[in-house]
Amino acid sequence: MAIAFDLNGKRVSIEVLPDTRLLWAIREHLKLTGTKFGCGAGLCGACTVHVDGSRAFSCQITVQEVAGKSVTTIEGLSPQGQHPVQKAWLAENVPQCGYCQSGQIMAAADLLAKNRRPSRAEIVEHMSTNICRCGTYPRIVRAIERAAREG
Amino acid sequence: MAIDSKKTRQSKSSVTRRSFMVGVAGLTFSLVEAGRIGASATTVRNKNITVTPWVAISTDGSVHIMSPAAEMGQGSLTSLPLILAEELDADWTKVKIVPAPPIQAIYGNPGFGGMMYTAGSAAVRGYYKPLRLFGAQVRRVLIENAAKKWGVPVEELTTEPGVVIHARSGRRFGYGEIAAFAELPAKAPDIKDSELKKPGEFRLIGKDVMRVELPSKVDGTAQYSIDVQLPRMLYGAITRAPVEGSSLQRVDDAAAQRIRGVIKLVSLPHGVGVIAETPEAAFAAKEALKITWSRDGKAWGFSSEKGIEVNAVIARNLAQPGVDWEKVGDAAAAFQQADSVYSAEYHCDYAYHAQMEPLNAVALVPTSGGAAEIWCGTQSQFMAVEATAKALGITPDKVKLHDMLLGGGFGRRGHRDEEFIVDAVLLANETRGRPVKTMWTREDDVRNGRFRPLTAHFLRAGFDKSGKLVAWHHRHAGDGITAFQDPVFFEMAKRRDVIAMRGMEASPYEIPNRHGEFLQNDSGIRTSALRGVGVGPNKFAVEAFIDELAAKRGIDPVVFRLDLLKNVPRARAVVDKVTQMSDWRRKRNGRGLGFAYMDYTGTHVATVAEVTVNPKDGEIRVHDIWTALDCGIAVQPDNVVAQTESCIVYGLGLALSERITVANGEVQESNFYDYQVPRMRDIPDIHVELVATPNNPTGVGQMATPGVAPAISNAVAAATGVRLRHMPMTPERVLRALKT
Numbered sequence: 001m002a003i004a005f006d007l008n009g010k011r012v013s014i015e016v017l018p019d020t021r022l023l024w025a026i027r028e029h030l031k032l033t034g035t036k037f038g039c040g041a042g043l044c045g046a047c048t049v050h051v052d053g054s055r056a057f058s059c060q061i062t063v064q065e066v067a068g069k070s071v072t073t074i075e076g077l078s079p080q081g082q083h084p085v086q087k088a089w090l091a092e093n094v095p096q097c098g099y100c101q102s103g104q105i106m107a108a109a110d111l112l113a114k115n116r117r118p119s120r121a122e123i124v125e126h127m128s129t130n131i132c133r134c135g136t137y138p139r140i141v142r143a144i145e146r147a148a149r150e151g
Numbered sequence: 152m153a154i155d156s157k158k159t160r161q162s163k164s165s166v167t168r169r170s171f172m173v174g175v176a177g178l179t180f181s182l183v184e185a186g187r188i189g190a191s192a193t194t195v196r197n198k199n200i201t202v203t204p205w206v207a208i209s210t211d212g213s214v215h216i217m218s219p220a221a222e223m224g225q226g227s228l229t230s231l232p233l234i235l236a237e238e239l240d241a242d243w244t245k246v247k248i249v250p251a252p253p254i255q256a257i258y259g260n261p262g263f264g265g266m267m268y269t270a271g272s273a274a275v276r277g278y279y280k281p282l283r284l285f286g287a288q289v290r291r292v293l294i295e296n297a298a299k300k301w302g303v304p305v306e307e308l309t310t311e312p313g314v315v316i317h318a319r320s321g322r323r324f325g326y327g328e329i330a331a332f333a334e335l336p337a338k339a340p341d342i343k344d345s346e347l348k349k350p351g352e353f354r355l356i357g358k359d360v361m362r363v364e365l366p367s368k369v370d371g372t373a374q375y376s377i378d379v380q381l382p383r384m385l386y387g388a389i390t391r392a393p394v395e396g397s398s399l400q401r402v403d404d405a406a407a408q409r410i411r412g413v414i415k416l417v418s419l420p421h422g423v424g425v426i427a428e429t430p431e432a433a434f435a436a437k438e439a440l441k442i443t444w445s446r447d448g449k450a451w452g453f454s455s456e457k458g459i460e461v462n463a464v465i466a467r468n469l470a471q472p473g474v475d476w477e478k479v480g481d482a483a484a485a486f487q488q489a490d491s492v493y494s495a496e497y498h499c500d501y502a503y504h505a506q507m508e509p510l511n512a513v514a515l516v517p518t519s520g521g522a523a524e525i526w527c528g529t530q531s532q533f534m535a536v537e538a539t540a541k542a543l544g545i546t547p548d549k550v551k552l553h554d555m556l557l558g559g560g561f562g563r564r565g566h567r568d569e570e571f572i573v574d575a576v577l578l579a580n581e582t583r584g585r586p587v588k589t590m591w592t593r594e595d596d597v598r599n600g601r602f603r604p605l606t607a608h609f610l611r612a613g614f615d616k617s618g619k620l621v622a623w624h625h626r627h628a629g630d631g632i633t634a635f636q637d638p639v640f641f642e643m644a645k646r647r648d649v650i651a652m653r654g655m656e657a658s659p660y661e662i663p664n665r666h667g668e669f670l671q672n673d674s675g676i677r678t679s680a681l682r683g684v685g686v687g688p689n690k691f692a693v694e695a696f697i698d699e700l701a702a703k704r705g706i707d708p709v710v711f712r713l714d715l716l717k718n719v720p721r722a723r724a725v726v727d728k729v730t731q732m733s734d735w736r737r738k739r740n741g742r743g744l745g746f747a748y749m750d751y752t753g754t755h756v757a758t759v760a761e762v763t764v765n766p767k768d769g770e771i772r773v774h775d776i777w778t779a780l781d782c783g784i785a786v787q788p789d790n791v792v793a794q795t796e797s798c799i800v801y802g803l804g805l806a807l808s809e810r811i812t813v814a815n816g817e818v819q820e821s822n823f824y825d826y827q828v829p830r831m832r833d834i835p836d837i838h839v840e841l842v843a844t845p846n847n848p849t850g851v852g853q854m855a856t857p858g859v860a861p862a863i864s865n866a867v868a869a870a871t872g873v874r875l876r877h878m879p880m881t882p883e884r885v886l887r888a889l890k891t
């Protein structure tokens with residue numbers, strides 16, 4: 001059965017088992033690989049996307065659950081990587097191995113969309129869902145504060 | 152600036168403009184066609200001399216520079232070419248970086264036994280001198296050619312980025328223009344050290360150039376092996392034997408066979424593979440397998456709890472000799488004559504790398520067999536090729552490697568057998584003509600992990616009547632690492648387990664009689680270098696013990712160390728720096744400050760941690776960490792700071808929460824809920840300062856990790872009077888220690 005949803009502003013329709021995780025649908029069926037597989041268990045945030053404007057772990061939701069909804073991945077966050085969060089990420093030299101960073105950026109963009117001037121504590125609270133094994137946390141905090149300032 | 156990854160594989164040789172290359176095969180220069188670089192360059196021949204280049208300058212002025220190291224977040228993809236570009240005086244905006252092909256003889260790290268191996272934080276340290284030299288030689292050739300063309304003396308010429316200048320006549324030649332007519336000398340020019348740039352003349356080194364791959368890491372386009380997409384690609388999953396050395400006895404795959412999309416189930420000596428049309432089918436089929444394993448792996452019956460006890464007994468049994476790491480003076484005699492002797496024991500649990508990208512690789516074996524193509528993230532390009540060739544019984548030249556960015560390495564991807572790549576290769580061999588992406592799940596990654604060993608350390612120290620520390624003895628018992636991780640390197644290292652032993656030494660503390668010995672006791676558990684290698688456990692013991700000694704003598708721990716570092720100015724400088732940064736002498740209410748120092752292969756690091764301990768739940772709260780580090784010349788200073796922050800966060804997890812437990816030979820943890828790595832809420836304020844010295848650069852990728860745990864242990868002792876001797880210092884252990 002084909003399931004349709006909006007992906008980065010375009011309607012897509014895929015033939016997968018309805019309980020296929022959105023993560024694999026995006027990455028391997030639709031070939032948008034910016035969204036990463038880290039744990040498959042809702043523990044690391046590497047797979048973070050936006051569903052109808054709010055962040056979600058794509059490894060924890062099925063394709064069926066996003067039928068008719070609007071999904072945004074890192075590839076759709078901004079046309080040229082020009083989202084304020086992405087710009088701030090470069091200004092603060094955040095990424096190391098980079099593997100977690102799509103998820104971090106999607107989580108941060110979600111925070112700033114809802115809270116334009118988050119406090120330090122709010123940033124820490126919001127971002128603690130996402131693991132960065134390279135330990136870029138101090139720079140992520142700085143980048144979010146920069147994006148809030150310069151946004 | 153761009154990364155030109157395509158160039159590694161296929162050159163577009165329609166280009167006919169001339170360029171030149173510098174080879175290190177006898178430092179021969181050769182004229183070749185532009186664009187013929189990368190893998191293809193190995194076959195470029197001129198006058199029967201095979202030339203492989205580090206640099207190629209095209210007539211359009213673009214400069215291609217090889218990058219020999221794996222990029223796993225540490226920044227070598229940028230910093231190595233940058234070193235060459237500096238002496239070449241290249242225009243950085245015209246530099247294109249090309250991953251070097253897996254040819255050890257040319258691209259091997261002179262600072263790492265000539266191996267093409269990104270580990271030990273040795274990339275910048277090992278390549279710094281040769282890359283500067285190569286850059287300077289190419290620059291000299293450009294200048295000589297320009298001088299000849301203009302008919303002016305070489306001495307009158309200077310360079311600015313990408314341009315040779317004759318100031319007197321106001322003439323300029325772009326490097327590309329010179330490449331169009333350049334003639335190359337038969338021999339590489341001699342460059343004296345004194346002719347290299349002085350640090351004050353650097354335009355790139357020390358200037359924080361943006362790492363070349365960063366933009367791709369914020370827009371989702373960075374390519375890791377897990378991202379590879381190929382036509383008609385299949386998906387592989389694998390269940391490996393839970394205990395190393397056990398093998399497949401029986402498998403009931405009826406349920407797995409019924410899953411839609413499953414193409415093939417493959418019995419392997421060490422497990423069962425599944426090949427399917429989709430990843431979800433592959434993982435579902437893997438879950439549906441019912442497997443019985445043979446019980447012949449060495450670790451069956453082993454538990455880490457008991458293992459620690461066994462190691463502790465060995466460590467304290469002075470009658471059992473070990474392999475010497477450090478032997479200075481006569482420690483045994485000095486102990487006999489000592490006025491007072493103290494001893495203490497420390498333990499460390501198994502620890503897991505937890506690189507964010509679960510291990511995976513993509514492989515393709517052609518229908519006819521006899522060759523392979525692999526896409527992988529490896530710390531050693533040549534090991535990946537060799538392991539693939541060995542698995543298929545073919546020669547390495549039949550293996551085509553696409554080395555991808557690594558979603559973290561930390562030592563996990565540098566094993567000689569490259570087992571996660573071989574998994575993909577073996578499955579691809581079952582579906583020839585169709586590529587297979589074989590992915591481990593996070594659970595696979597944890598359970599099939601290769602760990603920093605379980606160790607027990609017995610230390611003793613002897614003082615003479617005057618109160619001088621005269622004797623030191625460190626006995627470390629635990630699993631070996633090197634022989635398991637890399638048997639070839641183990642032989643090269645004369646069968647000394649340098650990975651496990653590194654850091655056992657008391658030096659550079661000046662103690663006249665010192666003995667460090669390693670007592671290898673293999674449990675059969677898979678082991679690995681892990682960020683900080685043996686230095687992590689060893690310095691946990693050394694730095695905590697030094698602290699205990701200072702306390703016994705009633706001396707401030709920093710003063711005590713400085714006294715032992717009288718003749719090591721670089722050490723004293725970082726110690727002084729960090730004590731200023733942390734305001735060491737200011738007493739904190741209810742909080743403890745702890746200190747650690749070490750010389751980690753030439754990089755001097757001093758760390759202070761400030762903690763509180765919650766007596767009710769045993770939780771250690773780390774409020775601040777200050778680190779001062781001297782790595783000589785910092786090629787990319789902000790990146791050095793970033794690496795040091797990263798080291799500290801990593802060290803924090805190892806210190807406080809990360810623990811692999813083994814019961815009956817099997818790993819008990821499986822994902823990030825029971826193997827807890829630091830999250831943002833666990834992070835203290837981190838303060839890093841570099842102490843600049845004009846020394847040749849040394850490593851930074853792991854040097855600040857080992858100091859974190861002893862600094863915390865020492866801080867807890869300062870706050871509570873209770874000494875924590877077992878890493879990780881979990882709340883239960885803290886509570887237990889507080890009670891006794």
Ligand code: FES
Nearest residue numbers: 038039040045059
């Ligand atoms: S992969 Fe989805 S939370 Fe980790």
Ligand code: FES
Nearest residue numbers: 097098132133134
């Ligand atoms: S940058 Fe490597 S895991 Fe975050």
